[in-house]
Amino acid sequence: MxxxxxxxxxxxxxxxxxxxxxxxxxxxxxxxxxxxxxxxxxxxxxxxxxxxxxxxxxxxxxxxxxxxxxxxxxxxxISCGDPGTPPQAVMSGRKFTNGGVLHYTCSQGRVLIGNATRYCQEDGRWSGSPPYCSGGSSGECGDPGIPPHGSRLGERFQLKSLLRFTCDAGFSLSGSPERTCLHNGSWSGTQPVCEAVSCGNPGTPAYGKIVFSDGILFSSSVAYACWEGYKTSGLTTRHCTTNGTWTGSAPDCTGMVLSGDFSM
CATH class of the missing domain: 2.10.70.10 (Complement Module, domain 1)
Incomplete structure (x- = not known):
């Protein structure tokens, strides 16, 4: 000592x-x-x-x-999604993400009414509204089509005919829910579009990661996993619902970690 x-x-x-x-x-x-x-x-x-x-x-x-x-x-x-092709029309262009350009023409000598060119914008929406092709005879409006993920009430396209549009659950209508065939052969209002409800960013739990996601719009799913050395408490899969919210909540990852792979 x-x-x-x-x-x-x-x-x-x-x-x-x-x-x-x-x-x-x-x-x-x-x-x-x-x-x-x-x-x-x-x-x-x-x-x-x-x-x-x-x-x-x-x-x-x-x-x-x-x-x-x-x-x-x-x-x-960000994706604008496939806007669909109007009846009697031809659409060229298959890029549906930002910067994508679509061109429309009509067949059988019909005249295109609306935007001949549309652009996928940064907010995930297509510029303008969907076009449609003119009727085949005088006093008739062209078939405006049915928006993807929507439905239409009415099948007559003569003068003063009325059409009503609705969207499926999980989609909201943008444009005119009702349209009337006018004297000049065009439809009143603007072409309806059914836009998917967004649930937003589901977030990532502490000490966890996202191992699968196919988007943040209605019907999308996200799956989580905890880092190595941590255990999961709660649901590991969530789904985007019709009301714009994710099911459940992100799982809790608890435990002690000494080493592991923390990559996405």
Whole structure:
């Protein structure tokens, strides 16, 4: 016994998380890459660029164990969906995501009424309204068609004929719910469109990740899994419902983690 301590004093070091990385088609704040930027309780935020939507958590926080609390999100391209082809019309163009262009022409000598060209916009909507083709004889309006995911009451296209449109559950009507055949051979109002209800970003649980998603619109599904070393409590699959909400809630991931794969 020499009256001295057996070991030197311990050293307390700042906990750092590794660089979480950048997400394709997203902007990260902050953007610096040096490791000392990401110490305990530091957060980074991701914002998707225009024409992309966020799937997952936009905010990641460095934990006391040197790991980020969530997996990286994804920025997915916004889709306008297939608008369908009007009766007696021909549609060219098959790109339905941002920047897609569609061209319409009519067959059998009919005249196109409405927009001959439509563009998929950044908000997931097609520019203009769907066109239709003129009637085959005087005093007749052309068949305006039935919007995808919708239904129509009325099959007569003569002068003063009335058509009524409705949408299926999970879709909302944009345009005119009623249209009348006018003296000039055109329909009153604008072509109706049935737009899928959006449930929005379902989010990502802490210490979990999204392992499957086919979108955020009605009838879409999302599936979760916890990181290795964590256990799941709650539902691991959620569905987008007709009222624009996700079923259930994201699962809780609890437990101790020592190592694992934290990639999406």
């Amino acid at each position: 020499n009256g001295q301590w057996s070991n030197p004093l311990p050293v307390c070091r700042v906990v750092n998380c590794s660089d979480p990385g950048f997400v394709e088609n997203a902007i990260r704040h902050p953007q610096q890459r040096f490791p000392e930027s990401f110490n305990y309780r530091t957060s980074v935020m991701y914002h998707c660029k225009r024409a992309f939507y966020l799937l997952g958590s936009s905010l990641l926080t460095c934990q006391s164990n040197g790991l980020w609390d969530r997996s990286l999100p994804k920025c997915l391209s």
